[in-house]
Amino acid sequence: MAASIWERRTKRGEQVYQFNFAPVFNALDMLLVGVWFTIQMSVAAMSLGLVVSLVGAAIKTSGPRPLRLCVDIYVELIRNTPFLVQIFFIFFGLPALGIRLSPNTTALLALTINFGAYGTEIIRAGIKSISKGQIEAAQAIGLSWLQVLQYVVIKPALRAVYPALTSQFIFLMLGSSVVSAISATDLTAAANDLNSLTFASFEVYLVTTVIYLALSILFSTIFAGIGRLCFAYPVNR
């Protein structure tokens, strides 16, 4: 059907869509500012989110019962609602309580809270993957409490969940495109601005998509490299 409409249009001598990438490439610096912001925001949200997840996972595995319940509610609440709704809630809902945050702060806060919930589950799974016998064996050969934690719990646990954490970071970066909805100044917002300047919608968003793809390939390559450096020791011999 699509082709027939196209044919009819061409026959009638109507203009068929002409691709025009020139205005997009002329204003590429606008998009690059957005790229830099997206990278900064994603990395910051991941770092803060990791702290939240570590605390959350620690409470979930060995915290007191009421605290554990709080973390459970936090994790389930965040993981079962759309990210867009979470941002709207923080940005439009919190001012009613007298807390007014700028769009960029809101974006960082929302991304951190979101990553924290998923990260809590991921890290908890990693800690659970360490069998009790490992820790007892480590204590039996006389390792100190700190050594047990460092070499027998944290490092193998991190190794086990490293791929899940990196893909969660990629999801965080891709998901951060949504923060443009509250006028935070990320890559998507830059694309929206450029769109309203040039009206070359398809071209603008195509270039932006290619940039996002490049970013996610870049970051997964970097993380694969880091993983190879940090977790290169053999497990089963």
Add this chain to the structure above:
Amino acid sequence: MIREFGTNEVIYIVLALRWTIALSLIAFAGGAVGGLAIALMRVSRLGVARLFAVGFIRVFQGTPLLMQLFIVYFGLNIIGLPTNAWLAAAVALALHAAAFLGEIWRGSIQAVPSGQGEAADALAYGYVTRMKDVILPQAARIAAAPTTGFLVQLIKSTSLASIIGFTELTRAARSSATPPSNPFW
């Protein structure tokens, strides 16, 4: 004057739930068909099919859903179809779901012990019988849990359709929050 948030508003928001459900169902149905095709191509013996499937998954998993929605929304006009938020959201979400389900089901197919496929080969089953009667039923069992997990994610993802102007749950909530008595908004 700001309108009260009363029963009517709650009903308005709850009624918009039907669009969220409809969109999720269409995206899941489209994604299931596409995902099965992608999964089969991904484990196929044809190099070209494998390459296409890998590329498709890479592109759709490596770009934001919001961008996919924008591209389909503005791209519809280019291929001569009317610009329609419903159609754009359905197509973009189905393609998005196809990539993720394809990768999930690829894993499930490969998780079926290879002896099963070899046994089917030894019994001289053709490709269709081997897949339909031996591999896929076993893969489906393995795939059930991750597929449910993705379905939850897909339902949440439909909230993004509000950004390209499709009235579902999130958009209904937003328009309740911005009353028409102030036309500037």
